[in-house]
Amino acid sequence: MKKILVTLALAMLGLASAQTVVKLQGFGGNDTAIISSLVREIVNPALEKEGIRAEYQGIEGDYRAALLNALSAGTAADLFYVDIFWSEPLFASGRVEPLNKYFTPQELAVFNRNLLNAFTLRGNVYGLPKDFNTLAVQFNKDLFDEAKVPYLNQTDTWETFKDKLKRIQAALKDVAGLCVVADHARFGAFAYATGWRPFNAQGRTVLDANFRRAFEWYTSLVKDGAGKYAQDLGEGWTGGCFGAEKAAVAIEGAWIGGFLRDKAPNMRYGTTLIPLDPVTKQRGNFIFTVSWSMNAASKNKEAAAKVLRALTSPEAQNWILSRGLALPSRSALANSPIFQRPGKENELNRVVFQGSTGVGGAVLPFKFGALDGGNWMRPINEALQAVITGKKSVDQAIADAQAELNRIVR
Secondary structure, three states: OHHHHHHHHHHHHHHHHHOEEEEEEEEOOHHHHHHHHHHHHHHHHHHHHHOEEEEEEEEOOOHHHHHHHHHHHOOOOOEEEEEHHHHHHHHHOOOEEOOOOOOOHHHHOOEOHHHHHHOEEOOEEOOEEEEEEOOEEEEEHHHHHHHOOOOOOOOOEHHHHHHHHHHHHHHOOOOEEEEEOOOHHHHHHHHHHOOOOOOOOOOOOOOOHHHHHHHHHHHHHHHOOOEEEHHHHOOOOHHHHHHOOOEEEEEEOOHHHHHHHHHOOOOOEEEEOOOEOOOOOOOEEEEEEEEEEEEOOOOOHHHHHHHHHHHOOHHHHHHHHHOOOOEOOEHHHHHOHHHHOOOHHHHHHHHHHHOOOHHHOEEEEOOOOOOOHHHHHHHHHHHHHHHHOOOOOHHHHHHHHHHHHHHHOO
């Protein structure tokens, strides 16, 4: 009997030692519980027969700094999140494994092209999009009804959008039409609609006539009585103003859904696309996304590729989507019946997903090449703030921003 038990124990030990553990790292907070559940319910059962097990570690605090430190120390996980905002310098560093040899072109083609392009550098794919967001317009139906103003819709242009905001603000004295922020992460979508791009063919940033047209329109919202500056409303983002009913309209991504669920669960709100530029008849938008990327120094690359495939499989993305946690990066899931369900949050998710497709117009990833995105945006944000608060003219603010960008973008 003793011999049998010893044999069984050795067999079990052999099985355990044969198992390959693939380490995952990403954001802390809610992601820790969500991804750990995804791994436990979908990923690990799918890879059990291959002797592969994934383990997720959420990083609290400054994730970017933690990842860079871990990569330098040789302690980074086999797979980790890479935020599009700072992706390109990391991809160019050689610390991230190109994925082309692990995935066929057919396997890569199933992902939303805009998302996959966001993690492609010099022809190499350095990450598979985990999920994503774009911007959309949320509007408070009760406030629109009270002001007797027609709801916003996807045919609105900058002009009709602004007119409705002005009518809201005029009718409801204590409510702003739009909560205006001095932030390229919102303003930039309107600039892209005009045809302006952050970098020209020579790699320089030129605040040209297209940029100026969007800049003048956006900063005029406060002066013309269509909106109020967020800081004057005691808020730092448009969702905060919207949730507190200080503003009738917000411009945010699907992340506002969870916030409103907690902050204003009974609010009747609708969601529509960003308004059209009346000149180009186009709209603009950002892609905000995070990839699953592979550590170039990983000793488990083949196993990590299998985990990566399982993490982004239709089963995994349907699991995420069905729980209302994020938007899937696979194009085919645009037709998921989950998007067609009635309800304000399903409409929000549906419109945000549409924002990444052709109907979204000029949709650019929220990244700025090899530059630090925060440093690049600073002159534009300062120019927006200076004009909105009346401290500079449009001419002076743009001239100052251009001079600073000339120094930054060499």
